[in-house]
Amino acid sequence: MDEQIAVVNVQEQLVYARPRALTEETTNYCPGCTHGLINKLIAEVIDELGIQENTISVSPVGCSVFFYRYLVLDGVVAPHGRAPAVAIGIKRMLPDRVVITYQGDGDMAAIGMSEVVWAAMRGENITAFFVNNANYGMTGGQMAPTTLAGQVTTTTPEGRDVETMGMPTRMAELIAGLPGSAYVARCSTYDARTIRDARNAIRLALRAQMAEAGFTMVEFLSACPTNWGLSPQGALQWIKDTMVAYYPLGEIKVSEAVQRLKTKR
Amino acid sequence: MAKELLKGNIAIAEAALRAGVDAYFGYPITPQTELLEHMSRRMPELGRVFLQAESEIAAINMVYGAACTGAWAMTSSSGPGISLMQEGLSYIALSDVPAVVVDIMRGGPGLGNIQPSQADYNQLTRGGGHGDYRCIVLAPATVQEAIDLTVLAFDLADKYRTVAILAGDGLIGQMMEPAQLPPMRERSRTRPPWALTGARGRPPNSIAAFGLEAETLEAMNWRLQAKLQRIRQTEVRCETWLVDDAEILVVAFGSVGRIAKTAVREARAHGIRVGLIRPITLWPFPYKPIEQAAAHARAVLVVEMNTGQMVDDVRMAVCGQAPVYFHGRPGGSVPVPEEILERIVELSKED
Amino acid sequence: MARGRIVINLEACKGCQLCTTVCPSNLIRMANSFNSRGYRPAELVDPQQRCTGCALCAIMCPDAAIEVFREVKVKSQEGSAAEEVVLVVTGPA
Numbered sequence: 190m191d192e193q194i195a196v197v198n199v200q201e202q203l204v205y206a207r208p209r210a211l212t213e214e215t216t217n218y219c220p221g222c223t224h225g226l227i228n229k230l231i232a233e234v235i236d237e238l239g240i241q242e243n244t245i246s247v248s249p250v251g252c253s254v255f256f257y258r259y260l261v262l263d264g265v266v267a268p269h270g271r272a273p274a275v276a277i278g279i280k281r282m283l284p285d286r287v288v289i290t291y292q293g294d295g296d297m298a299a300i301g302m303s304e305v306v307w308a309a310m311r312g313e314n315i316t317a318f319f320v321n322n323a324n325y326g327m328t329g330g331q332m333a334p335t336t337l338a339g340q341v342t343t344t345t346p347e348g349r350d351v352e353t354m355g356m357p358t359r360m361a362e363l364i365a366g367l368p369g370s371a372y373v374a375r376c377s378t379y380d381a382r383t384i385r386d387a388r389n390a391i392r393l394a395l396r397a398q399m400a401e402a403g404f405t406m407v408e409f410l411s412a413c414p415t416n417w418g419l420s421p422q423g424a425l426q427w428i429k430d431t432m433v434a435y436y437p438l439g440e441i442k443v444s445e446a447v448q449r450l451k452t453k454r
Numbered sequence: 455m456a457k458e459l460l461k462g463n464i465a466i467a468e469a470a471l472r473a474g475v476d477a478y479f480g481y482p483i484t485p486q487t488e489l490l491e492h493m494s495r496r497m498p499e500l501g502r503v504f505l506q507a508e509s510e511i512a513a514i515n516m517v518y519g520a521a522c523t524g525a526w527a528m529t530s531s532s533g534p535g536i537s538l539m540q541e542g543l544s545y546i547a548l549s550d551v552p553a554v555v556v557d558i559m560r561g562g563p564g565l566g567n568i569q570p571s572q573a574d575y576n577q578l579t580r581g582g583g584h585g586d587y588r589c590i591v592l593a594p595a596t597v598q599e600a601i602d603l604t605v606l607a608f609d610l611a612d613k614y615r616t617v618a619i620l621a622g623d624g625l626i627g628q629m630m631e632p633a634q635l636p637p638m639r640e641r642s643r644t645r646p647p648w649a650l651t652g653a654r655g656r657p658p659n660s661i662a663a664f665g666l667e668a669e670t671l672e673a674m675n676w677r678l679q680a681k682l683q684r685i686r687q688t689e690v691r692c693e694t695w696l697v698d699d700a701e702i703l704v705v706a707f708g709s710v711g712r713i714a715k716t717a718v719r720e721a722r723a724h725g726i727r728v729g730l731i732r733p734i735t736l737w738p739f740p741y742k743p744i745e746q747a748a749a750h751a752r753a754v755l756v757v758e759m760n761t762g763q764m765v766d767d768v769r770m771a772v773c774g775q776a777p778v779y780f781h782g783r784p785g786g787s788v789p790v791p792e793e794i795l796e797r798i799v800e801l802s803k804e805d
Numbered sequence: 806m807a808r809g810r811i812v813i814n815l816e817a818c819k820g821c822q823l824c825t826t827v828c829p830s831n832l833i834r835m836a837n838s839f840n841s842r843g844y845r846p847a848e849l850v851d852p853q854q855r856c857t858g859c860a861l862c863a864i865m866c867p868d869a870a871i872e873v874f875r876e877v878k879v880k881s882q883e884g885s886a887a888e889e890v891v892l893v894v895t896g897p898a
Contacts, residue, residue, distance in 0.1 A: 197878050204809070205860040205873035216868065220844065221821035225867035242654040247519070257660050263650040265522045265549075266662040268541050271515040274507070278519020278527065279650065281503045282477060286652050304515075307508040381827070384864055414821075421821040 208232035210241045212259045221414040221421020224252055226378045227320060227387070228259050231291075234391045235260070240399075244287040247276040249301070251293035252326040260291075270301025273308035276315045287398055288315045295325040298334035298358045305364065305406075312369025312403035316394045319360055319406055322413040323432065330416030334358040337435055342416070357435060361408045365442035371403035373442040377410040379425035383438065390440070393451060402446040410436055457632040462597045462622060463488035465633055466530070466556055469604035471496055474641035475554070476525035477503035479516035481535060484568040485624040486558035489530045510535035514542030514555075521551040522661050524649030526608055526641070530556035532624075533566065533574045536582070543617055544583030548663035548678060550648070552611035555589075556604075556620045558627035561786030569786020570624030572708060575763035578621050579737040586675055588682050589617040590689065591736040595712040597631040603734070605636060614685055621736060623759060625709040625788065685738055692740035693732040694747065696722065700729025702801050703751040703776075705744060705768050707733045710757050710789060717794035726802045736764070744771035753801045754778045757794055759787070809858015809875040811849050817870035818846035824862035824871060830855045833862055846870075 207213075211232035218225045235241050241262060248256035250269035257264030267275040272290035280288040297305050297319050305317060324342050325331040331344040335357050339348040349357075365373040372394055376387035387409060394405040410432045412424035419427055443451065460468075467489045470478070478497055480490040490506065497504035503520065507513035513529045520527035531539065536557045546553050559574045561567040581587040590610050594600035600622055607618035645651050650659055665671030695715065697703060702721075706714040711732030721728045731747055733740050748754055754776050756765040765780045772778050781797050783789045811833075818840065824847050825833045832855060836848040847870075849856065858875030 197880055199876050200879050201874045202877045203872060204858055204875045205863040205871070207869040207872070211869055215817050215819075215842070218867065220819035221823060221867065223867055225869070226865075229867070229869045243652045245650050245652060254664070257662060261653075261658055263653050263658050264660045264662075265519070265650060266545075266660075266664045267518070268515060268545055271511065271542070274512040274515035275519035275522070277505070278477065278479065278516035278521070279523055280519075281505065281516075282520045282523040282525045283651060303508055304512055307512065381861055381864055421823050422826050425823070 208236045210235040210261050212261055214259065216259055217255055218252065219415045221412060221424060222252070223378045223409070223411045224320060226384070227318070227409050227411060228256060230378070230384065230388050231318060231391055232260060234388060234395060238392065238395060240287050240395070244289060245279055245283070247272040247279070247288065247290045249290070249292055249296045250327070251296045253291050253293045253296065253320060256291040270296050270299070271304055272296070272301065273304040273313070273315065273317060277308060277313050280313065280315050284314070287395060290315065290317045292317060292319055293326065294319070294321045294323065294333045294335040298360050306367065309364045309367040309370040309404040309406070312371070314398055314401050314403065316398045317406040318391070319408045320411045321360070321408055321436065322411040324413055324416050326413050326416055335360070337431065359436060361406065361441045364406050369404050370406065370442055371444040372397045372405040372440070372447040374440045375408040375410070375436060375438050377428055377433065377438060379412070379428050386438070393447065396450055397447045400446065400450055402444060402450070410438070457634050459630050460597055460633045460635070461488060461628065461630045462600055463558065463627045464492045465597050465601050465635065466604050466620065466622070467492035467496070468635055469601040470528055470554065470608070471500065472636050472638045473605040473608040474526055474639050475502070475528045475608065477517070477520040477527040479505050479507050479513040479520070479527070479529050481507050481510050481513050481531060483532045483535045485560055485570070485627045486530050486532050486556065489556060489558070489627070510538040511542065514539035517553050518542055518546050518549070518551070521546065521553045522549070522650045524645035524651070526552060526554070526612065528554040528556070530558070532558050532560045533562045533571070536574060536577065540577065540583035543589060544581070544585050544587060545663040546617050547581070547587035547589065548585065548674060549661050550615040551661065552615050553617050554607045554611050554620070555617060556622070559621065559623045561784070567786045568624065570709065570788060571759050571784065571786055572623050572710065573760035573763070573784060574621065575736065575758070575760060578619050579739065587678060588737050589619050590614070590685060591619045591621050593621045593708045593734060593736050594626055595708050595732060597626065597629065598633040600626055601633055601635060610689060614681060616681065621708070623708050689735060690738045690740050690742070691734040692743055693734060694743055695730045697729030697731060697747040699727050700747065701752045702726065702728040702798055703744070703747050703754045704728060704730045704757065704794070704798065705733070705754060705764070706730070706757040707736060707764060710759055713789055713791055714757050714794050716791040717798060720791065720795050721798045721802070724799070726798060728798050728802070733764070739767045739771070741767070741771040744768060745773060745775070748772040748775045751776045753804070755781060755797055755801060757781045757789060759789070760784050807857045807875055808854055809856050809873060810851070811856065811862060811874070812872045813847050813849065814870040815840045815846040816842070817868050818844060819868055820844035820846060821867065822847070823865045823867065827861045827865045829859065829861065832856055
């Protein structure tokens with residue numbers, strides 16, 4: 190074998206960039222708010238699955254409302270709490286499109302409880318992305334169904350009293366208990382590992398929808414530095430130390446159909 | 455197509471099918487439930503979308519979603535359900551998407567009862583939800599007219615990309631009459647360019663009844679008002695009968711318009727010069743025809759199955775040219791021709 | 806050791822500092838200037854070129870304001886047909 194001179198040249202590769210499905214626009218989210226991060230992860234998975242031209246978003250009232258603009262998709266703004274119903278109207282007309290809702294905790298767990306429960310009861314083939322930041326962000330930090338016991342908000346100035354205000358709502362477990370839900374996971378985005386798990390959950394939920402497995406939901410424990418009165422880093426820490434204790438992370442429900450999907454790359 | 459003996463609710467449902475409705479989302483409530491039941495059998499038969507929703511709130515939002523894809527979507531209910539739908543209607547009105555809603559009105563307020571009524575007039579014609587908007591409102595007086603106006607509702611909703619409401623009272627929904635259904639209409643299924651179908655080969659479409667900056671929302675408002683003004687100028691419909699020489703003008707819509715016609719006919723037999731205007735579009739309201747008829751009338755009598763709602767519009771139309779009197783029966787009571795005739799005779803005696 | 810660098814979109818950055826908390830080599834700090842929205846953006850300070858392009862900062866950024874480049878050694882036989890260039894999958898590590 191004649192000897193060949195190997196020339197080693199060094200090229201610079203772009204290894205991480207803004208996903209195409211995410212708007213170029215700077216978002217309205219507060220500094221350190223992980224709505225932005227969750228938007229980015231969803232956009233990354235949409236790019237990866239190549240479904241940007243096939244996905245329709247429904248975002249209701251709350252900080253989540255801007256999702257229709259920050260994700261470069263066909264999208265509609267739904268009334269507060271009603272995104273699943275609007276999404277069902279879309280999905281039933283266009284069963285081969287990917288239809289997603291992006292809802293906050295006030296939206297889904299309070300006013301919109303009936304709509305999301307019924308979407309799961311009927312096994313509607315839509316995916317709900319549920320951002321749990323334990324308060325009503327857009328309106329300035331009031332108690333939400335997911336506000337923790339003792340947590341101070343602008344409507345629980347002395348801390349949430351579970352005797353009068355009830356216990357915080359574990360939506361993932363509630364939806365997982367309904368017959369029509371096929372995949373329910375709870376994630377967070379406070380470090381590289383949880384971000385990776387979140388991205389995997391988003392991917393599996395969307396793949397499950399495309400495989401018509403039934404209703405899928407991913408709950409995200411999300412930071413709200415402004416209303417929690419914490420620094421962005423402090424807010425992530427609070428999720429890790431306090432929220433996760435009450436809202437355990439992981440795949441709460443994986444139907445057989447979705448289990449098969451998981452094993453098949 | 456021969457005439458058949460048809461129940462109003464079923465005739466309306468079948469008319470919607472033949473007009474080309476793509477999706478129906480409804481919820482049980484008397485006196486309209488037969489419409490929902492008919493759709494539950496026929497829509498799947500025709501391979502179209504049917505869903506009984508968990509509430510009227512969900513139903514109107516499903517209509518909104520389907521309409522956003524460019525489909526012809528519909529729901530039906532009665533007063534209490536329509537009250538729950540008002541927020542959804544407000545969103546749809548600003549979104550420039552077509553939708554058809556049927557309201558078979560019942561006694562109110564509150565739970566009220568299941569007897570016929572016309573007490574939803576204000577919530578239907580004044581834009582019952584928040585913000586400046588109106589919906590087209592069509593009021594049939596017979597089962598045949600309910601059929602014809604259902605088809606018209608879809609055509610107007612599509613033409614103006616707005617909400618068209620068919621407002622019948624419990625009588626229209628529940629009674630059976632011989633009527634003729636239109637043939638099944640084939641409608642092109644191509645989606646309009648604004649529809650949400652997935653941004654394939656085009657920039658994304660978004661439908662948002664939302665404008666963060668005042669300038670944006672103000673502009674959206676004026677654009678909506680311009681559309682409503684076009685509708686006011688072109689889509690007014692009413693039936694006028696014997697008004698040219700009428701000294702007394704009766705104004706009544708829907709079933710009461712029909713009952714009043716009997717009274718007018720009998721009064722004419724007594725030599726009283728009385729005429730009738732029956733608004734068919736409750737919005738856009740027929741101000742002009744009433745104003746013209748009132749010019750040579752000594753008195754105007756408005757008859758409604760409520761405590762007086764359309765009477766305000768009639769007063770605006772008459773604009774002081776003649777005194778406007780009201781005869782109302784709320785709570786599900788239905789006036790009989792004799793009591794209207796009595797009022798006409800009374801008015802004819804006053805010089 | 807792989808070598809890399811990052812580019813921070815100064816206008817998109819909102820100064821939340823999360824990237825500074827995850828850089829394994831503490832190479833990111835907040836600039837002492839402001840962007841047009843009044844935020845002090847993050848900046849890379851890497852005189853000894855210790856950035857490996859691990860992308861942890863970019864992954865953590867809620868505003869997708871960080872692009873990451875990594876140097877990749879590419880072998881090519883001189884004089885022969887250009888070999889298949891080693892492509893690194895763009896997107897998250």
